[in-house]
Amino acid sequence: MKSKTLCLLALLGLLACGQASEAPQAQTVENARRTVAIGDIHSDINVMRNVFRLAGAINADDEWIGGELTIVQLGDLIGRSDDEREVLDFMFALQEEAAVHGGRVYGLIGNHEIMGARVDNQAVGPNPFAAYEDVQDLDMEDARLVNLPINQMYRGAALMAGGPYAVRLAEFPAVLKLQDTVYVHGGVVPRWAEYGIEQINADISAWLRGDTLREPSASQRVDDSDRVMWARHFSARVDPFDCQMLQASLDILEAERMIVAHTRHSQITSYCDGRIWVIDTGMSRAYGGQIQALELIDDEVTRILDPDGHISLQAP
Numbered sequence: 001m002k003s004k005t006l007c008l009l010a011l012l013g014l015l016a017c018g019q020a021s022e023a024p025q026a027q028t029v030e031n032a033r034r035t036v037a038i039g040d041i042h043s044d045i046n047v048m049r050n051v052f053r054l055a056g057a058i059n060a061d062d063e064w065i066g067g068e069l070t071i072v073q074l075g076d077l078i079g080r081s082d083d084e085r086e087v088l089d090f091m092f093a094l095q096e097e098a099a100v101h102g103g104r105v106y107g108l109i110g111n112h113e114i115m116g117a118r119v120d121n122q123a124v125g126p127n128p129f130a131a132y133e134d135v136q137d138l139d140m141e142d143a144r145l146v147n148l149p150i151n152q153m154y155r156g157a158a159l160m161a162g163g164p165y166a167v168r169l170a171e172f173p174a175v176l177k178l179q180d181t182v183y184v185h186g187g188v189v190p191r192w193a194e195y196g197i198e199q200i201n202a203d204i205s206a207w208l209r210g211d212t213l214r215e216p217s218a219s220q221r222v223d224d225s226d227r228v229m230w231a232r233h234f235s236a237r238v239d240p241f242d243c244q245m246l247q248a249s250l251d252i253l254e255a256e257r258m259i260v261a262h263t264r265h266s267q268i269t270s271y272c273d274g275r276i277w278v279i280d281t282g283m284s285r286a287y288g289g290q291i292q293a294l295e296l297i298d299d300e301v302t303r304i305l306d307p308d309g310h311i312s313l314q315a316p
Contacts, residue, residue: 031056031103032068036305037183037277037294039074039261039268040110042284043081043125048090051283051291054305057098057105064094068102072176074261074279075110075185075229080286082125084155085132085165092168109174109204110185111229111262114219116159117166117208119144121152125286132158139163162210170208173201174218174228179299180256182249187231187260189245192218193252200228234271235263235278243272250275257301259294268292268304277301 036055041048052058057066077091078084095105115122121129132138132154144160145153158165175197176183182197192200195218203216218228225231233242246258261280264287268279282289292306 030068031066033298035070035072035178035181035296035299037072037074037259037279037296039279039281039293040076040264040284041073041087042076042112042286043078043084043087043128044284044286045083045086045090047283047285047291048077048087050307051293052094054291054307055293055295057103058094062090062094064097064101064103066098066101066103069098070103070178071098071105072178072183072259073105073107074183074259075108075172076112076261076280077107077110078116078128078159079112079123080125081284082128082131084124084128085135085158088165088168106176106183107169107172108176108183108185109169109172109208109219109229111223113159113169113172114215114229116155117161117169118215119148119156119160121148121155124155129155135164137164161207161215166208167210170205173197174204175200177253177255180254181296181299182253182255182258184258184260185229186227186262187234188228188249188253188258189226189231189233190248190252191226192228193249197253229262232263234258234276235260235265235280238271238276243275246272246276256299264289266290268294270301274301 038051055071057069057071059065077087091107098105129152135158138157140153140157145156148156157163160166175188177197200218204219206212207216221227223230234246257275259277263278264280264282265278267281270277277294279294281292283291292304295303295305
């Protein structure tokens with residue numbers, strides 16, 4: 001199996017068939033042609049720095065070195081661990097710095113960002129709350145905070161729809177299409193593909209800004225629903241019917257593949273003959289999974305990046 005994988009990569013021009021794999025180097029191609037997709041961070045600032053370095057985006061001093069590189073982080077920046085505010089601030093700063101140098105850093109809305117906007121402090125680390133206490137312009141009198149313990153109110157006020165951090169997150173899409181690839185935290189099933197990416201993003205953005213009071217249907221409910229940041233149709237127990245559903249969505253969206261996160265795998269994994277890639281490896285300290293990222297060159301999946309230089313294209 002390993003030799004077949006090496007031969008496949010040889011056809012892609014990445015290494016000679018039969019040779020051992022080498023550590024991925026960001027400089028192997030012009031960064032204007034590169035996109036690197038990154039899965040769930042879950043409030044682990046060290047993991048975030050390491051995976052962005054792995055992608056060739058930043059150096060050891062956290063300075064942007066990616067040039068025109070495009071990074072797509074698929075949501076769940078927050079939750080599970082304690083570095084929430086630091087991770088969010090790091091993301092916002094990096095987006096600005098990348099833009100100065102011609103690069104792009106996209107963040108997507110994951111289910112944990114939605115939970116924060118709902119004033120739902122479940123599934124967080126032991127104590128991410130204190131970091132939010134000096135955030136400016138918090139509305140501590142908002143009625144949505146009434147059922148929270150006092151020490152948790154600052155996080156609630158910062159992340160609730162209309163709060164200062166939610167307003168920044170409202171700039172993120174829930175679904176992103178770049179060329180022939182769709183990026184989304186959970187998945188886009190056909191009925192949401194028909195609804196349209198632009199409308200999904202507009203609805204969720206308006207709610208996060210506080211422009212509308214009711215959470216939009218595209219983000220409602222919880223795991224195993226068909227909503228775009230909750231769906232697991234294409235990432236858990238994927239069967240032929242799921243692959244047919246995926247193809248229907250891709251046809252509607254005029255896309256070739258979908259890249260999702262949300263469902264932890266031991267390594268980045270592909271299903272449905274390479275039309276779906278699942279990139280959540282549980283790399284935060286909350287789960288202890290391995291750090292990996294998925295590289296695309298000229299909108300084609302080329303390799304999995306990890307710190308040890310392991311290259312694998314797994315397609316069950």
